[in-house]
Amino acid sequence: MLRFSRWYHFVPKRRRALFLTLLLLAVAGIAYAAATMNVISENGVVRATPDSLGKAIGTIKYGTPVSVVSQNGDWYQVSISNTSGWMHKSTLTAKQVLMKSGTSDAQTAASSGENQNAAFGFTKEVEGQYKQKNPNLRFDQVNRMEQYKIDDETKREFLNNGNLSLGKGGAQ
Structure with a gap:
């Protein structure tokens, strides 16, 4: 057997x-x-x-x-x-991140800002459509706001002064 x-x-x-x-x-x-x-x-x-x-x-x-x-x-x-x-x-x-400039891969690679915006559903195409539908909106002000950087200590101070807590939400 x-x-x-x-x-x-x-x-x-x-x-x-x-x-x-x-x-x-x-x-x-x-x-x-x-x-x-x-x-x-x-x-x-x-x-x-x-x-x-x-x-x-x-x-x-x-x-x-x-x-x-x-x-x-x-x-x-x-x-x-x-x-x-x-x-x-x-x-x-x-996923692999494409970074080489001067190659055919470079034209298909998105910038870090584009990747972050796409993660939140706001790509260059969506922005273009939104601008067409809303020509009177001040996108220059939105662009300025995107440049603001607030350090962690200022954020902590703001939370403490307002008796706020972060909780477990998805906002960062």
């Missing part, structure tokens, strides 16, 4: 070794792909804690791949060059 528990004895050693090698490479490739993400923010802020007002410990440039260590809600703990910190999911993507 043939025992199925020892099926591997009937497979030649070379085939067995090839199969195990391919299986190991496939598993390693999946693990690597799942654990690597790319920054889609112009300067992705890395924070000490998974909180939008956590202390900023550094920034990572657009397109830089990072290793994902763990996840806490909408926050990923990332590691790069022996440094670890937290980044919000809106600043990362599992």
